[in-house]
Amino acid sequence: MIQPRTPPGTLELLPRDQLAFQRMQQTIREGFERFGFLPVETPVFEYSDVLLTKSGGETEKQVYFLQSTGALKEGKAPELALRFDLTVPLARYVAQYENQLAFPFRRYQIQRVYRGERNQRGRYREFYQCDIDVVGKDTLPLAYDAEMPAVIAEVFRALDFGPFTIRINNRKLLNGLLRGAGADTPEKRAAALREIDKLEKAGEQKVRDGLTGPEIAMAPEAIDKLLGFMRVGKGDPAVVLAELAKLDVNDELFKQGVAELNTVIEQVGALGVPSGTVAIDLSIARGLDYYTGTIYETVLNDFPGIGSVCSGGRYDDLAGLYTKSKLPGVGLSIGLTRLFFQLQEAGKIKPVENPCAAYVTIVDPELGAECRAMATELRQAGLNVELAAEAGKLGKQLKYAEKVGIRFAVIYASQEKARGAVQLKDLRQNSQRDVPRTELAAAIKSTT
RNA sequence: GCGAUCAUAGCUCAACUGGCAGAGCACAGGACUGUGACUCCUGGGGUUACCGGUUCAAGCCCGGUUGGUCGCCCCA
Numbered sequence: 001m002i003q004p005r006t007p008p009g010t011l012e013l014l015p016r017d018q019l020a021f022q023r024m025q026q027t028i029r030e031g032f033e034r035f036g037f038l039p040v041e042t043p044v045f046e047y048s049d050v051l052l053t054k055s056g057g058e059t060e061k062q063v064y065f066l067q068s069t070g071a072l073k074e075g076k077a078p079e080l081a082l083r084f085d086l087t088v089p090l091a092r093y094v095a096q097y098e099n100q101l102a103f104p105f106r107r108y109q110i111q112r113v114y115r116g117e118r119n120q121r122g123r124y125r126e127f128y129q130c131d132i133d134v135v136g137k138d139t140l141p142l143a144y145d146a147e148m149p150a151v152i153a154e155v156f157r158a159l160d161f162g163p164f165t166i167r168i169n170n171r172k173l174l175n176g177l178l179r180g181a182g183a184d185t186p187e188k189r190a191a192a193l194r195e196i197d198k199l200e201k202a203g204e205q206k207v208r209d210g211l212t213g214p215e216i217a218m219a220p221e222a223i224d225k226l227l228g229f230m231r232v233g234k235g236d237p238a239v240v241l242a243e244l245a246k247l248d249v250n251d252e253l254f255k256q257g258v259a260e261l262n263t264v265i266e267q268v269g270a271l272g273v274p275s276g277t278v279a280i281d282l283s284i285a286r287g288l289d290y291y292t293g294t295i296y297e298t299v300l301n302d303f304p305g306i307g308s309v310c311s312g313g314r315y316d317d318l319a320g321l322y323t324k325s326k327l328p329g330v331g332l333s334i335g336l337t338r339l340f341f342q343l344q345e346a347g348k349i350k351p352v353e354n355p356c357a358a359y360v361t362i363v364d365p366e367l368g369a370e371c372r373a374m375a376t377e378l379r380q381a382g383l384n385v386e387l388a389a390e391a392g393k394l395g396k397q398l399k400y401a402e403k404v405g406i407r408f409a410v411i412y413a414s415q416e417k418a419r420g421a422v423q424l425k426d427l428r429q430n431s432q433r434d435v436p437r438t439e440l441a442a443a444i445k446s447t448t
Numbered sequence: 449g450c451g452a453u454c455a456u457a458g459c460u461c462a463a464c465u466g467g468c469a470g471a472g473c474a475c476a477g478g479a480c481u482g483u484g485a486c487u488c489c490u491g492g493g494g495u496u497a498c499c500g501g502u503u504c505a506a507g508c509c510c511g512g513u514u515g516g517u518c519g520c521c522c523c524a
Contacts, residue, residue: 003497004458008516061449062522085524113524118449121518129524194522286523311524335524363482398484413482427484 009117009125011337016351016405021340023352024159025110028130028334031155032108035147037132040107042089044114048081050092050322062115082114086131087290087318087331094135095322103137104144110336122306124337131312133331135319140328142260145294145314146267148332152298152310153273155334161348162302164309166273167281168237169295170261171313173244174285176254177229181222190289191215197285199230233282237265240280257293264294292316296332306342310334354405356384357444361398363413365391371412374422374437378410381441402427408444412437 006012013021029039045066052063065078083089086109094105110130117123132151134144149166156164174196175189183189195210204227211218211226218226232243244258261280268278286295295313300306312332319327343349360375362368368391375387386406388397394411401409411423411432421434424443435443 005516115523117523118519118521119517120520123523127524308524333524338524361482394482395480395484400484402484409484411483415482423483425483430485432483 007125008119009123011124011127011341014351016354017344017349019352019355020344020349021336024340025128025130025336027158028155028336029108029110031151031158032130032132034154035106035132035151037106037108037151040090040093040109041111042083042086042093042109044112045080045082046089046092048078051081051083051088062117064114064116084115085113086111086129086333087133087315090131090133090135090329090331091319091327092322094327095319095325098323098325098327103135104140105135106132108132122338122342124341127335127337130334130336131331133329135327135329138326138328140314140330142263142294143267144330145260145264146271148294148296148312148330149268149278150271150273152296152332152334153277156298156300156310161300161343164277164298164300166278166310167284167297167299168261168264168268168278169280169282169284170257170264171285171291171293171295172253173257173261174282176251176257177226177249179253180249180251181226182218183216188216192218193285196226196230196283199283230283233280235279235281237278237280240282241265260293286311286313290315290318294330303342303346306339308335309339351405354407356386356404356406358383358385358408358410359397359401359406360385360387360410361394361401361412362388362391363394363397363411367413367417371410374410374412374440377437378441378444381445383441383444398425398427408447410440 048065063084064082066080066082067076067078071079090107090109094101108131110128112126113129114126115124117125132148134140134147136144149168152166153164171193174193178189178192183192192211195207195216198210199207208223208227210216211223212220229247233240241258241262244261249255265278265280269275281297284295284297286297291313293314293316296311297308298310299308310332312330314328314330316328317326318329319325340349358378360371360378362371372387375385378385386401386404394413398409407426407428409425409427411425416423416434419434420436422437422440423432424435424440425432426447
């Protein structure tokens with residue numbers, strides 16, 4: 001026999017947990033639509049060259065390639081690959097349908113993506129991303145950078161997993177600062193950003209070591225200044241912005257970043273995002289290279305261990321490899337699979353009750369037709385109803401109904417027929433009573 | 449790609465220094481002649497991941513293989 005098992009890094013659920021998962025997904029979908037975003041789906045696999053353009057070395061190592069066995073035998077390079085995020089397919093999509101889309105193009109996309117990761121807790125190789133993005137033509141107002149946190153705030157409010165914090169930062173600000181601190185090439189700055197991103201997890205000393213290392217080689221005084229800066233640049237937006245205004249940094253990029261951050265924070269407030277849910281955090285950097293301005297990370301305050309459950313940012317020219325048009329965008333992605341898994345582990349996800357309201361049993365074979373008719377009546381009354389396939393032991397049928405979590409059992413056999421009623425049994429409350437057949441649906445509805 | 453750790457029934461785990469491979473849960477049947485969830489009884493289930501070695505004797509000791517898990521890198 002073959003061991004029944006799933007490859008590691010995949011999430012599979014029992015039906016009632018699956019319902020809970022889908023309910024979360026639905027809440028997210030409704031939140032996105034509340035802001036006027038429209039759905040899009042793209043294929044799970046794409047041409048390899050389309051997918052790999054912008055990825056860079058690290059991501060490419062994690063890409064699953066797809067190849068027919070025929071091509072494999074001929075030793076050909078794989079033509080297809082599984083998508084590893086939804087942003088790159090979006091770029092392709094926008095470039096491909098550019099002349100049919102209205103700009104700014106607002107879409108949401110909730111689909112699975114694939115990454116060849118090493119096994120690790122809460123890390124998946126197949127997982128859901130829930131993306132929203134706005135893509136502009138030539139330009140995209142900063143107002144959209146402010147809309148993103150507003151959408152996310154609404155979604156996480158509706159998901160109801162307690163308080164959360166949307167952390168905001170700006171790459172320009174960081175890059176300007178790093179440039180002033182001696183990271184004079186884009187490569188050095190990218191490496192420095194990755195170091196800074198570790199600040200919370202690894203601590204100051206580790207980051208200091210990384211920044212002094214051969215790759216970046218930043219001067220100790222510059223690092224002191226930078227880390228000091230990170231310390232004040234965290235928390236209440238008004239306070240951080242006031243601190244930033246006081247700083248005397250003579251760098252255009254830095255100043256532009258600060259100005260953008262000011263605008264975004266101001267507009268986020270105007271969009272009704274509760275104060276306290278948004279914070280500035282200059283230490284978040286996001287590993288992905290394509291972000292150029294605003295960047296976001298969201299954490300659940302009660303579950304700091306989960307890490308960022310939603311992140312994204314602004315990218316000036318993502319579709320540059322697919323079209324000559326300049327298409328700047330800003331977007332965010334919720335990592336639903338990990339979020340669900342971690343919350344479930346923390347006991348915050350309860351299996352959803354079986355939406356099937358009643359199980360119609362069949363005890364006497366000669367009354368089977370009437371039982372079947374009764375199930376149909378209940379369904380026509382708008383109830384979800386499961387029906388026994390054939391007459392059998394009542395105990396077995398009740399046990400089954402109990403196990404799948406159906407609350408009511410309907411029993412109609414010779415005794416009930418003699419009494420001229422139907423027995424309605426509440427398996428949860430351990431009670432039963434006779435109900436006229438015509439009032440059965442109403443009786444079930446009134447208790448649910 | 450690197451490191452650590454583990455592998456016994458469908459699941460969770462026992463088995464002393466190497467000495468007959470077990471329990472709970474789950475499943476099936478019964479106690480209960482139309483009544484689940486509680487209680488009691490009975491039952492099926494195993495090449496102890498795989499291959500080799502040491503030994504009178506290996507689940508246990510040694511070597512290898514495969515796989516899982518947890519970290520690093522990176523990320524949702």
